[in-house]
Amino acid sequence: MSALHAGLDFGTTNSTLGLCGAAGAPRLLALEGEHRTIPSALFFSLEDGRTYFGRAAVHEYVDGAEGRFMRALKSILGTKLMGETTLVGRERLSFEALIGRFLAHLKGQLDAAAGAPVERAVFGRPVRFVDEDDAADRRAEGELASAARAQGFSHVEFQFEPVAAALYHESTITEERLALVVDIGGGTSDFTVVRLSPERAKRLDRRDDLLASTGVHVGGTDFDRLLNIAKMQPLLGLGSESADGKRRMPVWYFNDLATWHRVNLLYTPKIVRDAEDMVREAAEPEKLKRLVHVLRHRSGHRIAGAVEAAKIRLTDEPETAIRLAEPELTLEAPVARAEFEAAVAELVERIGGAIEAALETAGVAAEAIETVILTGGGAQVPAVFQAATGRFPGAEIARSDAFGSVGLGLAIDAARRFR
Structure with a gap:
C-alpha cells in the first residue's frame, strides 16, 4: 500500500491530483509536463488509433486531426445521457466508460508517482451535481464512484469541493476565522460557511464546524x-x-x-x-x-x-x-x-441567491463573515467576483489557488481519513 494519500478533483473543465504523506504538506502532481492541471478532455484519433488526453487532446482537435473530441463529461453525471452510448470510431462506448478512460489516465500517473498501485482516494464532488433532484444527485455520485472503481480505486470516498478548498486554506492560517468558501467551477458553483482554525484542523470530524453548504448548477x-x-x-x-x-x-x-x-x-x-x-x-x-x-x-x-x-x-x-x-x-x-x-446576468443572480441561502442556512449575517475564500476559474469573472465579495466589505478576500486548492484540500482530507 502506498504511503501517499490521494485526492482527485475531476472537474468539468480541468482536473488535478493532490498527494499528501502521513505528516507532510500536500502537493499537486504534475500531469502534463510541468502543468499541475489537465483539461478534462479526450480526443479519439481516427488517424493513428490513439486516445489523447488534456492539452494533447485539445491540440489534436484544434489542429484538425480526424477524430472525436469530448470535454465537460462531468456535466453528464446524473443526466439521462449517462444511460446512453455514443459512437467513438467503430466502437460504441457508454459515458461511464468514457469518464473511466480519463480517470484511468490519471490513475496511471498517480500509481507511477506513488511507486505502487493507489487503491484509495478522496474524490471531490459539488454540493449539487443536479439542482432540485435529490435522486439524480445521488445517482451522479454513484456513477462517478462506479467509474472510479472500474479503474482500480477500490475505496472511493467523497468530499464537497468547497470544503476541500477550506481545508487547504485552513493549513495557512494562525487564528480562528468564520469563512465563506466560494467555489465557481466549470459546471457548478458551491458555497460553504465554515469555522476554521489551527486547533479545529486537528479534528477528524468537522461536522460541527460546517455551518452550511449550498450549490447551484451554474459554472464557467x-x-x-x-x-x-x-x-x-x-x-x-x-x-x-x-x-x-x-x-x-x-x-x-x-x-x-x-x-x-x-x-x-x-x-x-x-x-x-x-x-x-x-x-x-x-x-x-x-x-x-x-x-x-x-x-x-x-x-x-x-x-x-x-x-x-x-x-x-x-x-x-x-x-x-x-x-x-x-x-x-x-x-x-x-x-x-x-x-x-x-x-449572463441571470447566472450571476443565481450565484448571489445561493450565497444568501448559505448565510441564511448558517444563521449568520454577512457582517459576521471574516474571510471569503475564492476558488475556481469562474471566480475571476468581474461580475462574479463582485457578487461573491460585494456583500462582505469588511472581510478578508483570500484568492486561493484558482485551480489547485480543491485537489490540495482533498489530499489533506485523504491523509486524515486513510492514515
Missing part, C-alpha cells in the same frame, strides 16, 4: 454557452427566418452547438441533412451555410474554445473579439464586457 461553461448564443450562434443562423417569413429556424441546433457536452451529438448525417434543408428554406442562406460547414467539419468545440478565450480576456479587458478562422470559414464578433455581463 454556462457563461461560455450564453456568450456563444448571444454573439456567435446568430452568425450561423440563430434567429433567422424562413424565406417566406412565416417561421424562424429551429433553435435547439444552436443551443446544443453552444453547450460543451452536447456538441458531439450534432455530428450525424441526419442533422447535416437537416441543416442543408434549412439553407434552402432560409431568408439568410449564407448564415446557414456556415452552420453546415461547422457540422461537416466538426468545428463546434473550436467555436466554444474561441468563446471561452474571449471570456477570459474580458476579465482584464473592457472589450475584445471572438474569432475563429479555418479553411472556408471565418467568424468574428466584437464583444464588450458590458454585453457579456448583460448576457
